[in-house]
Amino acid sequence: MSRLATWPLDREADARVRRRAMAVAFVVLWCTGYPAGLIAVQHAAPFTILFLRFASAGAIFAAMASFARARRPALREVAHHAVVGVLSLAIAFGGIYEALRLGIGTGIAALFVGALPLATATIGLLLGERMRAVQWIGLAFGLAGVVLVLQGRFAASGDTAAYAASTLGLFALAAGTHYQKRRAPAIDLRVALAVQHIVAALALLPVAVLAEHFRIDAGAAFAAALAWLVLVNSVGGFALLFTLLRGGAATEVATLFFLMPPVTALMGWLVLGEHLAPAMIPGFALVAFGVWLGTRLR
Numbered sequence: 001m002s003r004l005a006t007w008p009l010d011r012e013a014d015a016r017v018r019r020r021a022m023a024v025a026f027v028v029l030w031c032t033g034y035p036a037g038l039i040a041v042q043h044a045a046p047f048t049i050l051f052l053r054f055a056s057a058g059a060i061f062a063a064m065a066s067f068a069r070a071r072r073p074a075l076r077e078v079a080h081h082a083v084v085g086v087l088s089l090a091i092a093f094g095g096i097y098e099a100l101r102l103g104i105g106t107g108i109a110a111l112f113v114g115a116l117p118l119a120t121a122t123i124g125l126l127l128g129e130r131m132r133a134v135q136w137i138g139l140a141f142g143l144a145g146v147v148l149v150l151q152g153r154f155a156a157s158g159d160t161a162a163y164a165a166s167t168l169g170l171f172a173l174a175a176g177t178h179y180q181k182r183r184a185p186a187i188d189l190r191v192a193l194a195v196q197h198i199v200a201a202l203a204l205l206p207v208a209v210l211a212e213h214f215r216i217d218a219g220a221a222f223a224a225a226l227a228w229l230v231l232v233n234s235v236g237g238f239a240l241l242f243t244l245l246r247g248g249a250a251t252e253v254a255t256l257f258f259l260m261p262p263v264t265a266l267m268g269w270l271v272l273g274e275h276l277a278p279a280m281i282p283g284f285a286l287v288a289f290g291v292w293l294g295t296r297l298r
Helices: 004-031 033-041 046-065 074-099 106-112 116-126 134-147 161-180 190-213 220-247 249-273 282-296
Strands: none
Touching: 004 220, 004 249, 033 046, 033 074, 033 220, 033 249, 046 074, 046 190, 046 220, 046 282, 074 106, 074 161, 074 190, 106 134, 106 161, 106 190, 106 249, 116 134, 116 161, 116 249, 134 249, 161 220, 190 220, 249 282
């Protein structure tokens, strides 16, 4: 077979390799937000942190778009991405951070985020999407692995309000994932992320000012944590997330979130000295197998 005949296959294989590399990078970058967020919450109120994070990231994306002379979107396009910003950023992260403030614990918060594929699949079914049996099996293995990894980390997490806030954040993120894929137009990525982050910051500003009085214990630790959250998690992480969303089904992309709790547990062990029990290892294997099943190409 000639090189010309195999060229399309080579391009397809290269695209799969690049996509998988981006998926790995996204998982790693996203999970670093947990230790950074834990440090930040110790020095400032949660919604104040989120406002500063989203406002700073929005300004960076806007500057990047301006420097590149990206096309200015129409008002209708801005409105769609504003909805994504409110759902995927303001409400989703607001719910998770509020749950942490109420004492739900980082392990349970990670479990809620890890359940994103189930929430995304549920919303997808309501919207008429179809799921193959192998994808449901992958989701089940992934959830079982998440629970196994996080067993023993559920103590002192029974606050009903905290669970309600986490659930709200989970389904807001799932709804934002679907809305991003279905309705948000494919405008310049820097413009889209600038709109989403700025709108999310404006939505959280009243809460940060009126409820938290913009409480900040400024210092080197807080500055370093905030800088990490902005540059690594918001700028790097969300750029990868929405690049992945543009190239695949929302449920398949969301299945990557099953990797968040075990990877976060490993990072907590390495960075923060948190306990990592040997019984968690089978959970890691179940999660990896579930993600492999759930993200298989049609």
